[in-house]
Amino acid sequence: MGDVAQRAGVSRTTVSFVLNDRADAGIPDETRRRVIEAAAELGYRPNAGARALAARRSDWYGIVTEIVTAPFAVDVIKGAQDRALQQGKFLLIASSESEVATEAAGIEKLLEQRIEGLIYAATWHRAVRVPEIVREVPAVLVNCFDADGSLPAIVPDEVGGGRHATQRLLDAGHTRIGLITLDPAIPASVGRRQGYEEALVAAGVSVDPSLVVAGDATADGGYAAACELLDRADRPTAIFCGNDRMAMGAYDAIKERGLAIPRDVAVVGFDNQELIAAYLRPRLTTVALPFQEMGARGVEMLAALAAGQPIDTATVTIDCPLIERSSV
């Protein structure tokens, strides 16, 4: 920076003013131009660490999540990183599944970098107990929530998603719609089922509990549950699967019986896992979890928190849109 100043024939302070675009410091255009030119010629690149030190402001947010276990965790990261870049911030990513460090140690590392805020993201929608250390910095939970609601949280609208999926089947003329649910103890299962029932009721279709079967959240679980539904005398004409993996198994069960999708049985999934949904044959109509948007909203809330704006810690829910493909 000193070299740039010398080359432009001004002081280091002036260079700082120009490069930081401080309008109040009345620098004439001619001087400004000289400084910018000198910086370009010398290939000057500011030192982010030194700047953070002097400005008492790091321009960094942190995010902790499992990046490998769930393939869609990266979507949260992408959404958050893009939004952060728009704000001139950079996102530091700490994996919470490392073998060489605990989750708390990872957060500790982030705090040593003096991050201005932290996003704590789960790979599947659930209640979590965040490590105490999280509370030392403005924090937002994404795709999870803590039991006592003391931290702001952003979660997918499972109920709405369940409604969208069911409505799509109703719109296609189905009235006997099977539902394969996940582990009934988790929010995804509860919410999606509630949405399913709401949509049926709203359409004046009676809810038949015998059409609801539970299964493992795997392809095998979906296969088994689908078999149960399909082997009834009055088999449903459509199946809403708790997730895409189960839909994968359901496809097998349907095809095995010589039935065609969607002609004989329509299928809707949930999660929109590209690798599955886009490659099943026929391609699977499903409901997307809004990971990117949740990440982006997380950064927005962080910005508000860091700016000291009051935030109602109420949980924010984000819509889960229906992704139309060819299985309905």
Added chain:
Amino acid sequence: MGDVAQRAGVSRTTVSFVLNDRADAGIPDETRRRVIEAAAELGYRPNAGARALAARRSDWYGIVTEIVTAPFAVDVIKGAQDRALQQGKFLLIASSESEVATEAAGIEKLLEQRIEGLIYAATWHRAVRVPEIVREVPAVLVNCFDADGSLPAIVPDEVGGGRHATQRLLDAGHTRIGLITLDPAIPASVGRRQGYEEALVAAGVSVDPSLVVAGDATADGGYAAACELLDRADRPTAIFCGNDRMAMGAYDAIKERGLAIPRDVAVVGFDNQELIAAYLRPRLTTVALPFQEMGARGVEMLAALAAGQPIDTATVTIDCPLIERSSV
């Protein structure tokens, strides 16, 4: 740090010596203990930015990659991050697919953080043209290579993987083994096919070019190619698919014909995409791309480069192990 010094009744310098474990500065155990205690009591957390500034050493590596497009990119990150943590380094991740910034802009950001090295990772094995800016810092290519070989590169051993897959089928007694290849212009396709042929030749089985068909790298492509192979009078008893998505399509083709996997037709995939391979029914035997290990090796090479150790820029290949499941 000053507070810690005061509480321990020593100078700031002494605190620095203790916390950085400088053995040369003869600090007696008693003093050391007092300092560590004071730091703990005050909840002292060093400021990484300030430390980097003073020590002229950031302890950061950077990695640039597309994190969303390919689901396994995160494995490279995980492998690299774990190894970096072991070295006391932290990994800064820049997505090269952001809408708000170009790839070069992302790297620029990393350089402003004064990273000590850069990993440039591709999501599929290929030749790349790296932006010039990459050469301003020690850099290693992962899962890709540049045309003129001027940068060290780490790539998967496609040939070995093809050999493993084919050998597994030979071991199971198959001699008529179909191969569904990817776009013949890419290294993955060339290498895997070469491995396939090498294994056959080594086993004394003659290579029948008519058993090799090309297809789109999708489930539909795999389906079409598998149909072609299966509808021959002398259909193969095993199929080696260019990747797992194609295997997914091949499964459909096989099942449609009332054939059983692996009894009538055995299948081997490539890529080990968990979401597919672990959930297909039966579960798919496939070859894994060593993403985590490539990431880890990348960090190791970076450490060597940054330490000024000479490195032959020869490309390093990493073994692609066979993952046994139930389709053979």
Added chain:
DNA sequence: GTTGCTTACTAACGCGAGTTAGTACGAGGG
């Protein structure tokens, strides 16, 4: 021709650490 007001800067301090050169103290040797 002093005062006062802009305009266009600069000197100097501070951020939180690492590091070098130097010092005070006590023990042991002559």
Added chain:
DNA sequence: CCCTCGTACTAACTCGCGTTAGTAAGCAAC
């Protein structure tokens, strides 16, 4: 009693930058 020689520290500088307080030059007004 003086002179080394470790031992156990400390003062002061430095890293690269942001920022505050201050100043010199030019001009208009009285």
